[in-house]
Amino acid sequence: QLQASGGGLVQAGGSLRVSCAASGGTFASLTMAWFRQPPGKEREFVAVLSCCGGRTVYVDSVKGRFTISRDNAKNTVYLQMNSLKPEDTAVYFCAARRSPVYSSSPYYTYTGQGKYDYWGQETQVTVSS
Secondary structure, three states: OEEEEOOEEEEOOOOEEEEEEEOOOOHHHOEEEEEEEOOOOOOEEEEEEOOOOOOEEEOHHHOOOEEEEEEOOOOEEEEEEOOOOHHHOEEEEEEEEOOOOOOOOOOHHHHOHHHOOEEOOOEEEEEEO
């Protein structure tokens, strides 16, 4: 089970950190990801942090601004969001899967919603201009 939290309202240029706590499994062996769904748009991949070696990948639009990290002792994954823009406004979801992301893994193998086994509840992030 995944539980996201930490969303809120922030001004453009500000920062926010969302968290996702996992229960009922071996968290360290899970690959964790964040997705988001802007108003009126499809859900999209944001970032992934693989288990077992820690490969990290970001969608181009958040590179250099967002950081995904995990604390295996707390069974929690984080998404630190800096320099937020109004276009970052969305409901954010955390997701998990049991398989790693390898350095050779094609992009589509870890960016599609169907590639994940578990989903958490959303948390709303609103960035005002």
